[in-house]
Amino acid sequence: MTTLDNSYYQAINWNAVEDIIDKSTWEKLTEQFWLDTRIPLSNDLDDWRNFNDDQKENIGLVFGGLTLLDTIQSESAIEALRKDSRTPHEEAVLNNIQFMESVHAKSYSSIFSTLNTKAEIEEIFEWTNTNPQLQKKAEIINEIYLNGSPLQKKVANVYAETFLFYSGFYAPLYYLGNNKLANVAEIIKLIIRDESVHGTYIGYKFQLGFNELSNEEQEEMKEWMYDLLFTLYENEEVYTELLYDKLGWTDEVKTFLRYNANKALMNLGMVPLFPDTANDVNPIVMNGLSTGTSNHDFFSQVGNGYLLGTVEAMENDDYLIGM
Template sequence: MSKVLLEKAKTLEPRFPNKSTGLFGGKSSGILNWNDIAYPHWYKMYKRLVGNYWQADEVNMGSDVKQFPTLSEAEQDAYLKIIGLLSTLDGPQTRIALLISLYATDPSVQSIMAVIAQQEAVHNESYSYVLSSVVSLDEQNKSFNFGRKDPVLLKRNARIMEHYNNFAKEPTIENILKTMVYTALLEGLFFYSGFAFFYNLARSNKMVGTSTMISYINRDELEHGRFISELFRATLAENPELNNPEFIEWVYDQFRTSVELETEWSEYVLKDIKGIDLEEMAGYVKYRANKMLRMMGLSEIYPEYVNNPMKWIRAYVDNFDGTKTDFFEQKSRQYTKTSDLNGFDDL
C-alpha cells in the first residue's frame, strides 16, 4: 500500500480547475461552485446537514432538573458514565473533521466537513449543558474525566486513538481511509448503546429534555455517517490499488472487534438498567454494524441481524432516519425552546 504523504490542500490555486480532479491528492483551484462538483449529489447532503441546525440551550431542561434526583442509583451512575463516554467520542470529532478537510482537494468535501465539525462542537457543548443542568461542577468534572480513567472505556477507545493519531502523524491515503472507517464506526455504532439508555428513560417519561438533546445529536450523526460512508467509497474508488482483499479484510476485522468492545461496554454500563435487555442490545449493535457496512459498500458480517431486533427503539431512531422530524417533535412530547439557560424559570 502507498505510503506517500499527502500535502495539505492549497487555499487558492487559480492554475487548477474549479472541479477537483481528486478527493485527496487531486488538483483544484479552491473555488467552490456547487453546480460544478465531481460528486453532484453531495450538494443534497450539504443541504441536509445545514438543515439540521440547532443549539444546545434551545432545549428546556427544567423537568430533568427535578427528575434527576429521583432516578435510581444505577440510572444516575449510567447517566453520568454515558455522558462521559459521549464526550470522549465526540471530543476528537471536531478536530478530525477539520483534519480531513485540510487534506481534501475537493472544495465540496472541505465545506461539508466544516459543517460536520461545527455540529460536533455543538454536541460537545450539549454534554456540558445537560450536566450543568442536573449535577454540581464537581460531578460534571468526574463525568468528563471518566473517559480518561475508566479501564473499560480506555480499552474500548484505544483503537480510535491509534488510528486517529496515525493519520495526524502520517497523512497517507491509507490512513485517511482507516480514519474514515473509525469515524463511520463512531457515528454509526459506538454511540448507540448510550443513545439507547436515554431513549429507554424517555419511554418511561424520564429525563425527556436530555433525550430530546440526544435525538438531535443522533439525527446529526446519521447524516455524518452517511457522508463519511460515501466519502470512503468514493476515495476507495479513486485509489483502486487500496481496494484489495487485505485492506477490505482489515475493515471487517475492525468491525468485528468494535462490535465485541461495544457489547462489552454496554454490558458494563447498562447491566443494572431496568428495561434494557442486554442480549437484545448485543443484537442491536450487530444490526448497526451490518447497516454501516452496507452504507460503505461492503457485505454484512452478521446475517442473522439484518433487521433491527430492538423493536421499541424504532420510535426514537427509525422515525427520523432520513427526515427532519423526530419522535420528540410529536405532540406527546412537544419539543420546546427556552430563552432562559436550562429552563430554570420553570422550577
C-alpha cells in the first residue's frame, strides 16, 4: 500500500471531511443550483415598456456594474482564494462558487437581451468598462486578489459579496416590492441567495485564519479592514449618486449600503461600523432580501425559485466561531 509520503496526487475523500462547514456548504450550494434560462424574463416586457427613460437607464447601468463585479468574482476571486485552501473540500466548494459566479454574470446578459436593443447593450458595456467609480472599486478588489495576503483576499471577497453588489441590487428589489419586473427580480433574489452563502462561508474561513494571528497581528488586520471599508464606501457613495440621483433614491440606497457593509463585517466576525440597522432600510427592499423565490417548474420539480431540496438560507451564526 502506498504511503502518503509517496503520493503524487491524492484523491478527495468526502467520507473523511476535516471541516463539517465544507460539507454543509457544498450541500447548501448544490441544493439551490439554478440557471437563468428557466426564468421567463419576457414576461416583464409590459412593465419595461411603461418605464420612463431615467428608470430604463438606471436598470441598464445597475446591471452593467453587477456584470463587471461578477466577472471579477468568477475570474480572479476564486483563483486567488483557491491557493490558500485549508482542505481539499474547501477547494471543491470554491469550484462550485466560481461556476455560480459565472452563472450570475451570464444572467445579466440574459436580462439585457430581453429588455434592451443591441445598440443599448453596447452602450451599457461601454459605460461599464470606462466608468471611473466602477473601475476604481474593480481595481481595488482585484489588486488585493492579485497581491494581498490570504486573509486580505478573503476580506476583499466578503466585501464584494456582501457589500459592493448591493448598490445594484437595490433597484430590482424596489421594483419587486412594487409589483414590477418580477422575473428580473427573481434572478436577483436567486443571486442574493447564493451570495449570502458565499459571503458567510468565506467569512468563516477568514475567522479561522484570523484566530491564528497574534494579538498585534489581529489589530493590524482590523485596522486594514476598516480602512479598506471606508475607502470602498466613499467610492460607493459617488457611484450611488451617479446611479440614483435622477430617481431621487440616493439617500435610501446609501442607508442600504451601510446596512450591508455592517453585514459584511459581521460575516468576518467583526463589530459593525455604521449605526444603520434593518429598521432604517426601506421595508419594501428589506422584504425583497428574503431568499425565498416564487417561480415553479412542475416538470423538473424545481420549485420556490430553483429548490432541488428544502433549502433555507444559512444564517450568519452557522459560520461564526469564537473570536
